[in-house]
Amino acid sequence: xxxxxxxxxxxxxxxxxxxxxxxEDLTQGVKCVSDFEESLDxxxxxxxxxxxLLRSHGSVDYFIDGRLKCYFLREPFIPELLELxxxxxxxxxxxxxxxxxxKKGTYPGERRR
Amino acid sequence: xxxxxxxxxxxxxxxxxxxxxxxEDLTQGVKCVSDFEESLDxxxxxxxxxxxLLRSHGSVDYFIDGRLKCYFLREPFIPELLELxxxxxxxxxxxxxxxxxxKKGTYPGERRR
DNA sequence: TAAAAATATAATAATGTTTGCATATAAATA
DNA sequence: TATTTATATGCAAACATTATTATATTTTTA
Numbered sequence: 001x002x003x004x005x006x007x008x009x010x011x012x013x014x015x016x017x018x019x020x021x022x023x024e025d026l027t028q029g030v031k032c033v034s035d036f037e038e039s040l041d042x043x044x045x046x047x048x049x050x051x052x053l054l055r056s057h058g059s060v061d062y063f064i065d066g067r068l069k070c071y072f073l074r075e076p077f078i079p080e081l082l083e084l085x086x087x088x089x090x091x092x093x094x095x096x097x098x099x100x101x102x103k104k105g106t107y108p109g110e111r112r113r
Numbered sequence: 114x115x116x117x118x119x120x121x122x123x124x125x126x127x128x129x130x131x132x133x134x135x136x137e138d139l140t141q142g143v144k145c146v147s148d149f150e151e152s153l154d155x156x157x158x159x160x161x162x163x164x165x166l167l168r169s170h171g172s173v174d175y176f177i178d179g180r181l182k183c184y185f186l187r188e189p190f191i192p193e194l195l196e197l198x199x200x201x202x203x204x205x206x207x208x209x210x211x212x213x214x215x216k217k218g219t220y221p222g223e224r225r226r
Numbered sequence: 227t228a229a230a231a232a233t234a235t236a237a238t239a240a241t242g243t244t245t246g247c248a249t250a251t252a253a254a255t256a
Numbered sequence: 257t258a259t260t261t262a263t264a265t266g267c268a269a270a271c272a273t274t275a276t277t278a279t280a281t282t283t284t285t286a
Contacts, residue, residue, distance in 0.1 A: 085116035
């Protein structure tokens with residue numbers, strides 16, 4: 001079964017260094033826009049744009065409190081993805097023992113890298 | 114700790130419907146380019162382009178057997194990601210009980226959505 | 227009520243991604 | 257050796273993403 005288009009879209013939206021950082025920050029708790037101004041070193045409008053994109057994809061939402069907007073994580077897929085991103089692996093998947101098992105059958109050429 | 118730039122780059126490369134499908138196919142075993150021609154419904158040059166991008170990021174590699182190129186998964190992060198992508202969640206993360214806990218202190222405005 | 231603070235929006239330029247198409251390469255076969 | 261098969265490459269057009277700048281909106285405070 002192939003992951004549905006929506007989930008792939010979401011993945012694409014998340015896959016940006018600034019947005020990853022925003023989401024990482026949000027796993028620590030609620031943050032308002034000016035908090036991100038401290039941790040992100042990009043302009044305020046740019047932060048708002050990234051937040052707006054994340055919100056439009058349901059990744060985050062906010063409460064309004066006075067003149068602050070207090071953002072929080074909404075999409076349960078995200079914390080697990082962030083965990084996976086940090087995971088370390090030792091070595092690659094081993095190359096398959098022999099090839100090819102394919103619709104075309106086996107070809108006579110010498111196998112090599 | 115923030116996932117390093119390389120891993121985010123990789124995520125971005127993976128986050129494309131065709132490439133997800135290619136990687137899904139490869140979790141089933143070795144595939145050559147013409148196998149993808151059957152399962153993907155895009156042109157052969159386009160398939161080669163996607164494979165080439167995946168290879169340049171270390172996601173896949175191939176053996177040559179005759180005139181076939183037999184692609185296989187190389188990046189151990191990928192199978193786990195594909196699993197996670199298929200995972201279902203029921204409902205969003207619950208909104209935090211109260212806000213805001215921020216550098217600016219608590220603002221007097223009424224909290225609301 | 228005017229000014230300040232916090233955030234958002236719009237327009238734009240720069241950049242990057244994706245695909246389509248034509249062509250190239252390399253190996254196998256006739 | 258000419259043809260066919262399998263795959264790759266190069267280039268350009270279409271499209272999407274990103275950051276920047278200026279400005280707008282909303283709320284609070286003076």
